[in-house]
Each structure stands twice: as structure tokens, then as C-alpha cells.
Amino acid sequence: MSSTRTSLTHPGGDAAPLPPAEDDSREARQRRAILRGAAAALREHGSGVGMAEVARTAGVGRATLYRHFATRDVLLEALSQFAADESVRALLAADLAGVPVPEAIVRATRALLVVGREYWTVADRGPAEDPTARELAVSGPLVELAARGQQEGVLRTDLPAARLGLLHGVLIQGALLYPQLLGEDLDEAAGTVARLYTDGAAASAAPLLRGPLPGDPLPGTPLPDGSLRGSSLPEG
Template structure:
């Protein structure tokens, strides 16, 4: 990587990280000037990399996918018991989701920029739920895609708790794991 490319990557990362922090506290209405100031760049530089707020939000969405995929890859989902893997997933999703909370409020939708998003983010979760059902640590009467949808719903609720300031990442993650596993363990309530 050339020196120029490295500098560009650092600048883009600084802008995205600053935008995430500013927008998490000030909402979607945070000014581009404020984001540029927080990133330590001028407005012209910000607009050179991200010509519009929508372009910046799309870049944030792409970065959130990359961060989630890295968390999943680092979680060693196949090498640990299902309950521990679910705890790692919850913590990773809530930590990353809390950082990029504005993406939910701004209504950013999944785009074609990550055609492999299912393989990178969804399929590892489904595989974990299939493994848990097969080894008896999770209910076998619910398909993996249903379990993934239910888990996702709890994650969304936990993200709202963190966005509202009613829970931190650790507390929200523990709540998701507790509620999900108490209702998903083999022999759990119908």
C-alpha cells in the first residue's frame, strides 16, 4: 500500500468513526461541519471523500458490515459451546450496533454493496443454531432461520435500550443472552 493510500484509509476511518460518535449523540441531524471538526479534517476534505450525507451513511453501513463480519470470524463460533457462542455474538452485535445506532434511525437499508452479507453475517448464526439443536443445547423444534429471527429481534430491542441510555453494552448483551437461552434451551417453555 502506498503512503497516499494509507493516508486516505486513515482519513476515511477517522471520518466514519467521528460520524458514528457525533451521530450517536446528536442524531441524524448532526452537521457535516461538526463531523469534519471531530475527524480533524476540513469540510472540503469531508466532502471530497463523502459528497453527501447519504454517501457517508452508506460508508458507515458498509463499515458496520465489515466490523460485524470480523467479530463473527473472531468469535470462534464452531469451537465453543453454543451458549458461549451466542454470548459472543450478542456482545459483538450490540457493541457494533451501538456504535452505528444512527443507521437504524436514518433508515439505511441493506444494499447490493455487500452481496455476500448472508454468507458472512447470517449463515454463521444459522449454523450455530443448527449445531446447538443437533447437540441438544438448543431447542430442536424451531428451525435455525426462526431462531435467527428471534435472536435478531432481541438484538434490536437491546440496541434500543443502549440508544435510550437504559442499558450499557454489557448489560444489554447479558439480557439478550439470558432471555434468548432461557427460552431456547432444550426442554424450555413451549
Template sequence: MAPTSSKSSPRFDRTSAAILDAAAKVFSEEGTSANLATVAVTAGISRATLYRYYANREALLEALTADALDAVARRLADAGLERATVEDAIERVLRAFVAVGDRYAVLTGDQTTLEAAHGELAAPLHDLLARGIRTGVLRDDLPVEILYEFLAATILKAIKLNQRHRLGLEEASAAAARFFLDGTRARD
């Protein structure tokens, strides 16, 4: 979680945000075992400052996880999934995850963290997929849990394509949505 300190000044918040941004970038490129000195340099601060904000790697990863989950959850809540068609909602889901990119990608390196993340984010996605099956948009020969696994894998691949600058955010989101829908659309 973000540091809870009496230091609620804008400077503290800016430094904390810079550390989380740097950690997301470094950890997504080098893995979560990357040297914290690299995180500090990327954030433009000293290692001592990094450790004043986050006592150790675990505290930094916990804060980054909370930040990523919060960012994705806010984007999903703002996406109006329940009001959109299933097809549009799936594209909005992909855009929400790809937009969070590095932060969310860090979660994928640790299976325990990823499972916890999906535990918190799964409900709206399961609801969307169930609606897709119920309305005949998505195939009914696969249960929601399997469709969810395919959607999660598609999300991760779209993030990687965007991170590697192979596709832009909108392009990666749209291509991934088409890919997912082409494979899961109900058959006539």
C-alpha cells in the same frame, strides 16, 4: 467504502477514521438524515474536509456500512463460534455486535442496508442456531429463520441498552444472551 485514494498517509487514515467515528455517533443519535455539518464538527474537521473524503451522504453511509460490516465480521471470525458451546457462542455473538455498537446501530435505521448487512453476517449465525437445534440446546419447534429473527432483535436491543448507558458492554451482552437462551432453550 473507505476512500480509495493515493492519499495513503497515516494522517489521511486518521482523518477518515475520525469521520467514520463521528458519523457513527451522530447518525446513531440523530438518524442518518442528520446534518453533515454536525458530523464534521464532531470529527473536529471542516465541512470542506469532510466532503474531500466523502463526496456526499451516500458515500459516507456506504463507508460506514462497510466499516461496520467489516468490524462485526472480524469479531465473529475471531470469536471461535464453532469451538464454543452453543450458549457461549451466543454470548460471544452478542458481545461482538454490542462492541461495534454505534456503527452497527446505524445500519438498523435503513431496512435495505440492514437486510444487506444481515445477508453478509447471517451464515455464521444460522450455522450456530442450526447446531443449537441439532444438539438439543435450542428448541426445535421453531425454524432457524425464526430463531435468527429473535436473535437479531435481541442484538439490537442490547446495543440500544448499551448506547443509552443502561448496561455496560459485558452486562448488556450477558443479559441479552440469557434472555435469548431462556426463550429459545429446548424444553424437557
């Protein structure tokens, strides 16, 4: 079974689309039930789960399942897009613009962890090679939040907002990949991720990497201007 591919690690575009309004027709409700059942079956049984188990978990017959999704690949592609839409809806519901940046970071982190714990069921959890606009829209609010933090003097400006937003998404992905490291409590996990991000991205963050880094010339090595690299490390 191929994997879904929703990712939080792609910078958002300038005009990230809003998720489509939910259709309340019987067919649409049934489709959503199947997608949620597929996510639950994947969580429980892994990427090798069969369509029969998906149908059972979703509470529908196999004929109904195949009427909506002809193959497993089609089902998983739809699940990827559905998860992306659910993520964007969660971020919109979090009202990030209505609170200060630090609280907005916690809210965004928590919102994506809630959705991620339900849909983070993929075998290949790397970023999509060719993400759709709906998938890119997931990271858009994180980039916008980073840019706002920079404008308000809360977040560092030596890195572009797109990169800060991407790194925020990477930390959230890490929390979903290794939940045992952060614990099962949602608020605690969200607080830990938000704290790690804000501590590293804070405008007042003091650089911890001092002196030569890997690849730097060794002390005494001639530099392009003819001078020699000093033999002592910069003082803190």
C-alpha cells in the same frame, strides 16, 4: 439526512462474504476516521447532523470529507457497509466455533452489542428493504450458531435455524434500541439478551402458551371433521 440501514434481522445466505481486509494506506485510514467520526456525530447530535460537524468530529477539513464522500447520502451508505463489516469482524474475533454453544451465544451477543453501541446511530432502525450481501453477512454467524445448537441438541428444532438466528438478532436490536431497559453494563446486557434467547430457544423449553390461542375456534365450535371443539383446556 437519510439513515444507515445495517440490520441484524435478515437471515444470512449460504455464502456470506467475509469483510474485506483493512487497507492500511493513508487514504484508507482517513476514510475510516471519517466514518467513525460520522458515527460519533450521529450518536451525539442525531440524524440531522451536518457534514461540517462530521468533519469536525472526524478531525478533518470539509474539503477532505467531500473528497471521500460527495454527499451525506453517500457517507451514510458507506457507514452502513462499514458497520456491517465491523460486525462480521467482531463475530470472527469472538471465535464462536471454539466454545460450547451457550458460551458462543453470549460471545456473539456481546460482540454485536459492542459494535452496535458504536454504530447504532440510525434514525430508521428497521431492517433494510434491499440488504446488501455485506449486511446479510452479519446475521450469517447467528444462523450458523443456531443450526449448530440444533445439531448438538442444545436448541429446539421445531423452528428453522434461520428463524432462531433472526430472533437472536431481533433481541440484540432491542437491546440497542432500549439500552435503558438493560443497563449500561455491557456484560450484564449481553448476559440478559443471551439468557432470554437461550431460555426461549432451549431444546428443553416447556411451552408456556397452552389452550386456545387468538384465532382458534371457541369451545363447542364445529370442526372440519364434524366434531366439536372441547369445552375444556388441555391439561398442563
